[in-house]
Amino acid sequence: MSQQLDAETETTTQTIRESLNQALHEELERDERVLLYGEDVAEYGGLYKISEGLYEEFGEERVFDTPLAETSLGGTAVGAALAGARPVVEIMYADFLPIAGDHLINYAAKMYFNYGDETSVPMVVRSMYGTGDGHGLHHGQSPEAWFMNVPGLKVVMPSTPREYKGLLKGAIRDDDPVIFLENKMRYGESGPVPDEEYTISLCESDVKREGTDATIVAIGGMVYEALEAAERLSEQGIECEIVDPRTISPLDTGPILESVEKTNILVTAQEAPTFGGFGSEVAAQVIDDAFFYLDAPVKRVGAPFTPIPFAENLEEAYQPTADDIESAVIDAIET
Amino acid sequence: MSQQLDAETETTTQTIRESLNQALHEELERDERVLLYGEDVAEYGGLYKISEGLYEEFGEERVFDTPLAETSLGGTAVGAALAGARPVVEIMYADFLPIAGDHLINYAAKMYFNYGDETSVPMVVRSMYGTGDGHGLHHGQSPEAWFMNVPGLKVVMPSTPREYKGLLKGAIRDDDPVIFLENKMRYGESGPVPDEEYTISLCESDVKREGTDATIVAIGGMVYEALEAAERLSEQGIECEIVDPRTISPLDTGPILESVEKTNILVTAQEAPTFGGFGSEVAAQVIDDAFFYLDAPVKRVGAPFTPIPFAENLEEAYQPTADDIESAVIDAIET
Amino acid sequence: MVHETINHTELLEDLLLTRRFEEKVLEVYQDRGIRELPHSSLGQEAVGVGACYPLEDDDLLAPSLRTRAAMLLRTPVEEIVAGMYGTESGPSSGRTTEHHMGSSEYGILGTTGMIGSHLNPAVGAALGNRTLDNDRVTVVFFGDGASQRGEFHSALNFATVQELPVVFVIENNQWTEAMSIDKLVDVDDLADLAGHGLPTEIVDGQDVEAMVEATAEAADRARSGDGPTLLEAKTYRYRPHAETMPEHRDEATLEAWKDRDPVEMYIDRLLERDQITEAEIESIDEQLQTTIDDAFDMAESDELPDEETLYHVYKDTEIDHWKGVAK
């Protein structure tokens, strides 16, 4: 189970941006096999300034800028990892992941299976998703479902600063290939981050809030929306339990099933369109393994089945929020 | 609803291979805007001989061989369709679709939304999937789930010769971009194909067998396995209804929900790994919209969460079959 | 000499329209913001303007994010501005950004936010036009950054072996976001990357007449069935990659490029050749400014689109967009 913050842990308030920068810094320092590269990650410090200062500190063999070629980012990372390095590459927007899709789906995911020895692919692809900034169709998509039906990949979507840091360090130390998704609209969120060195292991779901009346399984940026919805629902006497899987695939379903066995109500929340998304898998797992505990239809909160629109009001209509989660919980409870 | 074969329709027994070749022939003849290209589709007639004779008949401007470059296949097809042609491209194995993933996910799927007028992307990408021939990790994957969370794409997986022909013609005439998946292990299956010209519209689920005791939603090659399982179960007094969605996305859920409302039991069947797959979406739709009709957990039949193995016995262990469907139905009914 | 056949007033008008438009964008953005983040083409105007000039009206343009000229020369200004504001009167009523919008009416190939992903589609459009048996030429614009992608190679190769009517125009402004191409390629001329057997030419991207001439030739070649051409236009941008990013480039280099400003160079030349007067220029300029100002005024008071606009995803199938299923 996950390493919870206990009361005695000394913490400092940090933004997600800072916590990620620190994670990269610590891992580059700790392990000489770690290297970081991508478009504008070195001299410029990353388009969103996540890697600021690292090039100056670790030099151009450890941290460097690359040509504009995402297949080279995906492809060389696989090779570097197979050779024994621990590459961390930034593919600027997660919308670009399909450009490296072949190297992720057919190469990275399958090499541990394909090798005759214990060689694996310890690479991390950092990439950004998240809507709300008017960047339009191609700079904000949530890609997790595109990679869920791919055995061999790990897909991570942290929520809080503490998790961004711990999970990025965990991902870098993990021996399997990881797609690490960062919500670009949340880089400024701040929260307590332990002062002591720590990592968070992959594939462990975390209970973000305890409750007895309904279970909300929320991922990435939607965890904040779920927390807000839960506060509002609490005022109406409905206590929600929030499970944050943190790793999307392979999914730690244990805490989800346990929670539903207690609350008997399930709502899922994601930024991606509902159809064919993460929430559907959660619903399916629950209906297989906890069917007799369910009191009501499972409601899935997500975006409509459209591209991300550009216009301000359309983007607002598109984006799932705390409101939608709140209604979904009420809907489920009232059925 | 789907155009059913009625008793009076004159038919000829054909293999899937023949029915596809005929479909391409008829559409190339009917509409001068249709063109067919890909690796080895022209002079060689397609690696699996689906396009045999078409190059000779229609000439090298309508049917031609291309360099080995799947991003060119996906990318040029989008452009040709936007310009007003009706390209049909063959991307040899569906495993290669991620190479063209960017053009499918970010381009083809989004241009109707992106254009200021009614321009759309009437392209068809034919591609092969299917396990059982010892081709290993990269020549048999079922890719449908990789493209399900992509608004704007249509994903089609026919089952019988009649549907392969009708749906391919339907896909070519459809104004939206279609990924048309052909099960390479089933090209030799034969069945009645109407002699008269016909097409089958996309996005219409079809009931392949009526029954009262359990609903099996099976796709692509698994429809044959489901039919076999249903025969065996019938001998045990269990009558299964088989729904064949034929189009995976957007999915026509009506007939699925209706069937479950009648049978109260649902099993899904796909060749891809279960986690994050098509069956999970079906389960989620049903648990949202037909929850109170369900008598038992939804059982999903699929492959394990591993790449496709090479060794004969491992591939056998990997591949879902009629046996698995039979057990799943019994499992669900007995719960 | 090509400059003898050019309608200089028109060409200057195109150039000034692009320049004044980009200046206005910058001013408004700095003053009160614009929903679409500007990626200014200031300094590069002659590339798009010159390349579009010799084309037929129904030739197809596939602009890059930064080829503002291509958009402006085809689309009514007020639609473009509304497109940048994401309001009702924009070309897709706010569904998409102006940067990537497509229009068969205006002959603009829709593009995506993926730099270089439009190269193969542009080649495909040329293929489609061959199938439809018309003589439209496709001109695709892209940067030095895009030239680093594999798409550059596969698109050039496909177009070459199929002898398709395409003109490839690299707008080599020597920067890929904040990265200098010095560290991204190991050649002096990007044209050298293209050993595919198609003709290549290096063009002075600051010289609008040189662009007209090179593109006219390439388009002729394409139209007469002799296949694609690659033009590498050397240019420079005056602004940072996007307006949210700081300037970090060498000032002296920037100033050196400004000394060869494409608009001033052309005006000087025309005045020298007595092909235009200061007064004529002033009058053109004033009129353009009015058109542009009006377009911004209109966009600023335009309505946001109706929510229904969003549900425009499939042409042939009605779906329930919230469930993602066919109706």
Added chain:
Amino acid sequence: MVHETINHTELLEDLLLTRRFEEKVLEVYQDRGIRELPHSSLGQEAVGVGACYPLEDDDLLAPSLRTRAAMLLRTPVEEIVAGMYGTESGPSSGRTTEHHMGSSEYGILGTTGMIGSHLNPAVGAALGNRTLDNDRVTVVFFGDGASQRGEFHSALNFATVQELPVVFVIENNQWTEAMSIDKLVDVDDLADLAGHGLPTEIVDGQDVEAMVEATAEAADRARSGDGPTLLEAKTYRYRPHAETMPEHRDEATLEAWKDRDPVEMYIDRLLERDQITEAEIESIDEQLQTTIDDAFDMAESDELPDEETLYHVYKDTEIDHWKGVAK
């Protein structure tokens, strides 16, 4: 002259091993089938053999589907054959095909069924080795078909700007499955496609000594930090693309290539130079044949793998493979 420093007996042995192995594969496949569909390298042996010869034992090879030599020179023959049969003693106990298997132990980069997708990973392996601060060189083999993919461009460019220790070897056998490259590219030499600023060289792929010499130089350059080299080896395959496909190529051309058979050419040369005797060759040949025959016998009587072998997908996380979830 490089041939003065070569151990000719060894090099001939490598060449004969590959030839005899491929002949045996063909014979067994035609007689009773082999689970892995053969894509024969008969006729092309000198490319892989020559390129591997001058390398250090710990240099990394990234073979194409057809570079049988690279596999044979690194992996025990019986493991290779078991790999082709998908039996327990194969390198991954039947999880994967022999064509694509990877092994850190043997210094073979795992590849995929996607032609050309290993180019960037090979460059990445070189990058990884730079990070690990060793002096291993990576040699990547690929066909004319792979050279048509965008990967060719992006991998060459990345390796060149990062000055990575890679040797790119195109095995240009002039056919991409059943398609002649005459219709797939518009250049005579594929090396011309690579204008990336790295040294390129066209090599006679039938001449094993020429391959040794060119690769030795390229590997030296890589090892001394001078970056990548591209070698284009001109060669031809004697068999159809795969053993399920018919022969459709021009017979005269095939015969002309057979007149320059790499094994015979080398043997003739060695005999002429008195560097070997007929008897020595015969004895080498006999010994190789025994090794190969034994390997096939072993594989044919080997067991199928245990089902547990399949569940080897994540190294760091235990999962329930049937549900696809973490335990």
